[in-house]
Amino acid sequence: MIDEHMPEEYDPTEDQLTLALADVALLKNINARQAEVIAELNAWVDDLQAGQYVNCVYCGHRYGPDDEVPVAMADMLKAHIEECPKHPLSECRQRVKQLELAIDKAYSALVQNPTTGEKTAYVVLRAIVEPDWSPGG
Numbered sequence: 001m002i003d004e005h006m007p008e009e010y011d012p013t014e015d016q017l018t019l020a021l022a023d024v025a026l027l028k029n030i031n032a033r034q035a036e037v038i039a040e041l042n043a044w045v046d047d048l049q050a051g052q053y054v055n056c057v058y059c060g061h062r063y064g065p066d067d068e069v070p071v072a073m074a075d076m077l078k079a080h081i082e083e084c085p086k087h088p089l090s091e092c093r094q095r096v097k098q099l100e101l102a103i104d105k106a107y108s109a110l111v112q113n114p115t116t117g118e119k120t121a122y123v124v125l126r127a128i129v130e131p132d133w134s135p136g137g
Helices: 014-049 073-083 088-112 114-129
Strands: none
Touching: 088 114
16 A cells, blocks of 8 residues: 555645645546546547448448448447458457467466476467477477
8 A cells, every 4th residue: 555655754744635635636637527528529430420331441341321220330340340350350369369278278287287387388388479389399
């Protein structure tokens, strides 16, 4: 906590505490205003995109104003990106799954056999990070 890092002789005056509380209140107001501005800008983007077509630049899938789902075009595109097999995000997700499996294998090897598990963990992780690498050469 913060108290642990304060010097023992630190004894703020009432004026210092009042100023600190005023600073905290000011920061809270700034953060609240920033959230309002973000919401306003998102609404503005939604308004600008209303009645327009939005395309996935990777596969060409097109969403337009006549689609049945009444959501903002940006939201439709975000949902499409989550599923688009041609979008780079799909490849990244597959890679993340591979890395997670490798970490699980390496961890299991360490837990199941601590004496030989370290070498197994190293081999598994190195092979997934460097696909062209092999333990023998």
